[in-house]
Amino acid sequence: MSQFVKFTIDTIECMATRGQYLVDAARENGIFIPTLCNYPGVKPKGSCRICTVKVNGKLMTACTTPVAEGMNVENESAEINDLRKSIIELLFVEGNHFCPACEKSGSCELQALAYRFKMLVPRFPFQFPYRSVDASHPKIIKDHNRCILCKRCIRAITDDSGRSIFAYRKRGIGVEVVVDPKLGKQLTDELAQKAMDICPVGSILVKEKGFNVPIGARRYDKSPIGSDIESMQISKI
Amino acid sequence: MKTGVQKIVEKYGKDKTRLMDILIDVQTEYGYIPHEITVQIAEDLGMSEVDVDQTISFYHFFSQKPTGKYHIFLNNSAVANMMGRAEVAHTFMKELGIRFGEVTSDGLVGLFDTSCIGMNDQEPAAIINNQIFTRLTPFRVKEIVRDIREGKSIHDMVVADYGDGQNSSDLIKSVVANNIRKIGPILERNFKPGQVIEKITKMTPEQVIDEVKKSNMRGRGGAGFPTGMKWEFCRNAAGPKKYIFCNADEGEPGTFKDRVILTERARLLFEGMVIAGYAVGADEGILYLRHEYKYLQAYLESILKVAREANYLGKNILGKKGFNFDIRIQFGAGAYVCGEESALIESAEGKRGEPRDRPPFPVEKGYLDMPTVVNNVETLCAVVKVVLNGGDWYKSFGTTESTGTKLLSVSGDCKFPGVYEVVWGFSVNDILDMVGAHAEDVQAVQVGGPSGAIIGPNEFNRILGYEDLATGGSLIIIGHNRDILSDIVLNFMEFFIDESCGSCSTCRILPTLLRNKLLKILDARGVKQDIDDIVAWGKILKASRCGLGQTAANPMLSSLKNFRHLYEKKIQKNKEYDSGFDLGQAVKESCEATGRVPNF
Ligand SMILES: Cc1cc2nc3c(=O)[nH]c(=O)nc-3n(C[C@H](O)[C@H](O)[C@H](O)COP(=O)(O)O)c2cc1C
Numbered sequence: 001m002s003q004f005v006k007f008t009i010d011t012i013e014c015m016a017t018r019g020q021y022l023v024d025a026a027r028e029n030g031i032f033i034p035t036l037c038n039y040p041g042v043k044p045k046g047s048c049r050i051c052t053v054k055v056n057g058k059l060m061t062a063c064t065t066p067v068a069e070g071m072n073v074e075n076e077s078a079e080i081n082d083l084r085k086s087i088i089e090l091l092f093v094e095g096n097h098f099c100p101a102c103e104k105s106g107s108c109e110l111q112a113l114a115y116r117f118k119m120l121v122p123r124f125p126f127q128f129p130y131r132s133v134d135a136s137h138p139k140i141i142k143d144h145n146r147c148i149l150c151k152r153c154i155r156a157i158t159d160d161s162g163r164s165i166f167a168y169r170k171r172g173i174g175v176e177v178v179v180d181p182k183l184g185k186q187l188t189d190e191l192a193q194k195a196m197d198i199c200p201v202g203s204i205l206v207k208e209k210g211f212n213v214p215i216g217a218r219r220y221d222k223s224p225i226g227s228d229i230e231s232m233q234i235s236k237i
Numbered sequence: 238m239k240t241g242v243q244k245i246v247e248k249y250g251k252d253k254t255r256l257m258d259i260l261i262d263v264q265t266e267y268g269y270i271p272h273e274i275t276v277q278i279a280e281d282l283g284m285s286e287v288d289v290d291q292t293i294s295f296y297h298f299f300s301q302k303p304t305g306k307y308h309i310f311l312n313n314s315a316v317a318n319m320m321g322r323a324e325v326a327h328t329f330m331k332e333l334g335i336r337f338g339e340v341t342s343d344g345l346v347g348l349f350d351t352s353c354i355g356m357n358d359q360e361p362a363a364i365i366n367n368q369i370f371t372r373l374t375p376f377r378v379k380e381i382v383r384d385i386r387e388g389k390s391i392h393d394m395v396v397a398d399y400g401d402g403q404n405s406s407d408l409i410k411s412v413v414a415n416n417i418r419k420i421g422p423i424l425e426r427n428f429k430p431g432q433v434i435e436k437i438t439k440m441t442p443e444q445v446i447d448e449v450k451k452s453n454m455r456g457r458g459g460a461g462f463p464t465g466m467k468w469e470f471c472r473n474a475a476g477p478k479k480y481i482f483c484n485a486d487e488g489e490p491g492t493f494k495d496r497v498i499l500t501e502r503a504r505l506l507f508e509g510m511v512i513a514g515y516a517v518g519a520d521e522g523i524l525y526l527r528h529e530y531k532y533l534q535a536y537l538e539s540i541l542k543v544a545r546e547a548n549y550l551g552k553n554i555l556g557k558k559g560f561n562f563d564i565r566i567q568f569g570a571g572a573y574v575c576g577e578e579s580a581l582i583e584s585a586e587g588k589r590g591e592p593r594d595r596p597p598f599p600v601e602k603g604y605l606d607m608p609t610v611v612n613n614v615e616t617l618c619a620v621v622k623v624v625l626n627g628g629d630w631y632k633s634f635g636t637t638e639s640t641g642t643k644l645l646s647v648s649g650d651c652k653f654p655g656v657y658e659v660v661w662g663f664s665v666n667d668i669l670d671m672v673g674a675h676a677e678d679v680q681a682v683q684v685g686g687p688s689g690a691i692i693g694p695n696e697f698n699r700i701l702g703y704e705d706l707a708t709g710g711s712l713i714i715i716g717h718n719r720d721i722l723s724d725i726v727l728n729f730m731e732f733f734i735d736e737s738c739g740s741c742s743t744c745r746i747l748p749t750l751l752r753n754k755l756l757k758i759l760d761a762r763g764v765k766q767d768i769d770d771i772v773a774w775g776k777i778l779k780a781s782r783c784g785l786g787q788t789a790a791n792p793m794l795s796s797l798k799n800f801r802h803l804y805e806k807k808i809q810k811n812k813e814y815d816s817g818f819d820l821g822q823a824v825k826e827s828c829e830a831t832g833r834v835p836n837f
């Protein structure tokens with residue numbers, strides 16, 4: 001078996017290493033597939049569904065699906081784009097996202113995707129749920145209002161013996177991501193910063209410093225989300 | 238308390254993957270899982286507190302608050318409501334002086350709702366301290382509450398005759414009735430335990446798989462995957478160890494045929510698991526049994542014991558060297574989604590029942606990452622008969638695409654609710670005749686539970702089978718006196734809201750938004766746009782990870798397709814927009830607090 005496979009995304013011919021996940025394979029071919037719960041180097045768990053594509057006509061998540069020879073992937077169609085937009089809207093109405101007051105504003109992946117998909121007013125009614133802010137841990141603040149329950153922190157951050165520091169609680173619409181009372185206290189500065197960086201939104205914030213990055217230098221101030229990947233393709237052509 | 242917990246943890250070899258068993262034992266012993274025990278379990282297993290907590294908080298039957306010495310779980314499925322649950326619930330509340338979700342102040346009784354408990358043919362029903370109480374009436378509720386106050390044991394509270402068949406055996410002693418109404422080739426008793434195990438010792442595993450493939454039988458758990466093919470994939474997958482799971486989670490509201498098989502044909506089922514083990518090269522089988530059926534535990538264990546004594550289970554089965562297989566029972570703890578095969582595996586590993594991403598499929602990477610076959614109870618029973626009589630024999634029943642027979646669970650507005658084994662190819666009309674429901678009295682039939690479809694009389698000539706109306710076997714018959722939208726559709730939407738695992742954004746959020754649309758329409762505040770929204774939003778759910786989310790809009794989408802007039806009747810004709818916002822309701826709380834009366 002060859003190490004490489006050929007496949008197409010929106011009829012563009014692509015090549016990738018066998019077994020690579022579709023999002024990564026697409027990126028290497030200069031094609032952006034939006035992600036939220038996925039994070040480089042962390043085992044995928046298709047939970048946000050934003051990376052949904054059609055593989056040979058079937059809805060699949062690109063972050064969990066390995067490429068295979070001859071796959072036909074639909075990524076930028078009107079149908080898929082509207083599906084993604086609706087998922088972003090769902091995440092906005094599910095929580096309480098007051099962007100202007102949020103420290104991650106400008107560097108937030110949810111916000112950046114909302115711009116990319118030109119979200120104005122969500123089609124769904126805001127739920128305005130009652131959610132709390134947990135500031136009981138010495139190094140971090142966990143603001144449940146902004147959590148999109150993507151599980152990045154859960155999957156990426158454990159202590160030395162593999163115990164969870166962040167975890168889900170309950171199920172369904174009641175799910176929340178909580179911090180272990182004991183391990184949360186022992187969180188090092190380094191892990192606290194890692195947690196904040198890994199969180200796509202402003203749900204994990206490091207305490208005792210704030211708004212470190214000035215407006216203008218934030219992650220998406222100059223280049224919108226996905227533009228780095230897409231510029232690769234343009235230069236290829 | 239400390240040593241008690243230690244003992245429980247040690248009983249399961251301090252094995253993290255047995256967390257479910259540990260928690261079930263703690264819950265049984267203490268009536269809830271106190272915080273300090275959570276901390277201790279975490280310590281003993283080398284986990285963090287939130288690791289344990291995320292499993293506990295996932296399952297309906299685990300509680301972090303005391304649930305009372307007697308804990309009553311009253312089924313709230315649609316059929317329970319049809320059969321008079323409201324008065325029963327009301328009487329419980331009145332007699333106990335508490336609401337649902339509460340415990341009496343003396344800590345004696347807790348009262349809770351629960352999703353379908355697999356007793357739709359004998360509703361209203363409840364589970365009290367793991368025992369089942371069926372056909373409840375307000376009078377019976379008063380008796381039960383009186384008995385509880387007198388401190389009677391659960392067994393002494395049973396006053397009616399025990400149910401038929403094994404239900405009255407010493408190890409079950411339950412009032413549950415089997416209601417087997419029609420027996421076919423699978424349920425027929427023409428089989429001697431051990432007979433087919435004996436037969437396969439003279440066959441190669443490949444020959445067994447070939448016979449199953451030849452029968453064209455498909456899984457009976459709903460998805461309809463060809464059984465022989467599944468076994469072959471697993472046999473060919475690489476792995477030092479393989480597992481057979483029997484999926485006895487039976488959580489789809491309206492389904493109860495697996496419960497009847499477990500009660501009356503457990504030997505047949507276990508034999509099917511042994512055959513599957515032999516065919517794929519697995520030496521361990523796990524029966525994943527829903528917690529609602531805990532009352533069958535002692536009985537099923539006793540059957541396993543007898544099978545071990547007869548060497549139908551164990552080492553070198555019936556003298557065949559290297560043919561080893563044994564079965565253990567793994568209980569769930571109340572989560573419909575655990576019926577999804579990968580969620581079931583996660584749960585059996587002691588975790589939250591969250592479905593996995595596929596690929597990889599369980600046959601490649603399942604329980605403890607080993608190749609695993611998950612089959613439905615009925616599938617594993619049918620396989621025994623296939624191997625006994627041959628694939629060609631099996632194919633002689635049913636249609637080309639849908640070979641063999643199907644066990645139906647029939648409930649709702651009919652004379653003879655119960656379990657029927659029919660050959661595939663029956664029409665809905667045939668079924669209605671069979672179960673004592675006159676087509677003209679029937680408004681609708683819900684085929685395949687909430688995730689299936691609700692159909693009206695113009696479709697009663699449709700044929701049950703994979704070609705047309707596929708079903709895991711549940712049929713709920715709905716008479717003319719029912720309000721489809723408020724009695725059925727709303728109930729099913731609430732079911733999906735309660736049972737979503739919550740990991741997909743779509744399935745976590747949308748069912749609630751859709752339910753709210755329905756409430757708005759029922760509240761006479763709906764407009765045409767709401768109907769259009771339901772259709773458009775329902776499609777988004779298709780992007781969910783598992784079948785639960787993918788079908789969670791079906792109650793609304795299928796009723797909208799087949800009973801659109803019911804929606805149209807309720808929406809406002811002369812209005813294009815209505816926010817559904819109720820100012821009076823919104824300020825009610827603050828008005829009450831301040832003692833003011835709104836003036837608008
Ligand atoms: C939400 C959900 C619930 C399910 N519940 C059950 C169940 O209770 N019993 C069952 O056998 N299959 C259930 N299934 C189907 C299983 O995932 C799986 O397909 C089946 O157990 C395979 O067995 P079979 O091949 O014998 O049909 C469920 C699927 C989903 C998506």
Ligand code: SF4
Pocket residue numbers: 146147148149150151152153154166177198199200201203204
């Ligand atoms: S805290 Fe952040 S990283 Fe963790 S689940 Fe919530 S949104 Fe995701």
Ligand code: SF4
Pocket residue numbers: 574591592736737738739740741742744745781782783784785786787
């Ligand atoms: S579809 Fe629903 S139940 Fe299934 S994995 Fe997603 S959130 Fe969980």
Ligand code: FES
Pocket residue numbers: 034035036037038045046047048049050051052061062063064
């Ligand atoms: S990025 Fe793939 S599902 Fe979230």
